[in-house]
Amino acid sequence: MKKLELDDEVYAALEQLAAARQLTPAELVAGLVDPAPPGQAGDHLRFFLGSAEFTRLGDPIDRYLALLAWCARSYAVDFADFIAHQESRRHYLAWGREETNEARARNLARQIDGTQFWAVMTIADDTRRQFVARLLEFIGCHDETVALADRALGFGTPPAGRMSA
Numbered sequence: 001m002k003k004l005e006l007d008d009e010v011y012a013a014l015e016q017l018a019a020a021r022q023l024t025p026a027e028l029v030a031g032l033v034d035p036a037p038p039g040q041a042g043d044h045l046r047f048f049l050g051s052a053e054f055t056r057l058g059d060p061i062d063r064y065l066a067l068l069a070w071c072a073r074s075y076a077v078d079f080a081d082f083i084a085h086q087e088s089r090r091h092y093l094a095w096g097r098e099e100t101n102e103a104r105a106r107n108l109a110r111q112i113d114g115t116q117f118w119a120v121m122t123i124a125d126d127t128r129r130q131f132v133a134r135l136l137e138f139i140g141c142h143d144e145t146v147a148l149a150d151r152a153l154g155f156g157t158p159p160a161g162r163m164s165a
Contacts, residue, residue: 004029020077044074045136045145049152060154061110061121064128067149068135069113075139082138083117129155 006014011025018028048054048070057063072079103109108121123131129150136146 045070045141046148048074049148054152063153064132065110065112065119067132067153068117068119069115071135071139072112072115072117078139079115079117079135082135125155129153 014025014028018025045067048067054063054066054070057066106122109118110121111118132149132153132155133146136149141149
């Protein structure tokens with residue numbers, strides 16, 4: 001095994017990046033320089049989708065929220081960045097507490113476990129599918145994993161030629 005020397009500041013930055021992705025610094029470096037075989041790089045989601053924690057959830061909404069919570073936990077920085085760049089978020093920022101609570105009730109919004117984020121539950125399945133596909137692509141999942149998540153969430157196979165919108 002070879003050793004690598006880093007300045008304290010560089011190592012601290014590496015630790016911070018690794019922690020945000022729930023990895024050790026060595027795992028983060030290994031992922032950067034020696035990616036996993038195709039179909040697995042960045043696709044730890046496959047393991048989650050096959051886990052007892054996920055498969056025991058029978059309700060598609062609970063599965064959707066669990067997937068979002070997993071993304072938020074596993075890719076905290078990327079998840080927050082993705083949400084921050086959604087067009088719809090702009091008008092919510094100017095609202096007061098009462099307006100926000102009214103919108104949350106009207107949209108049947110549910111909080112994503114372990115986050116400050118809320119998921120709107122009144123959107124159509126196709127819109128939810130597109131949102132999930134864009135999110136998963138943003139965090140680095142392969143097309144095969146996005147399709148697997150579609151099926152696991154009960155969306156079935158994406159329409160031909162429309163893996164994501």
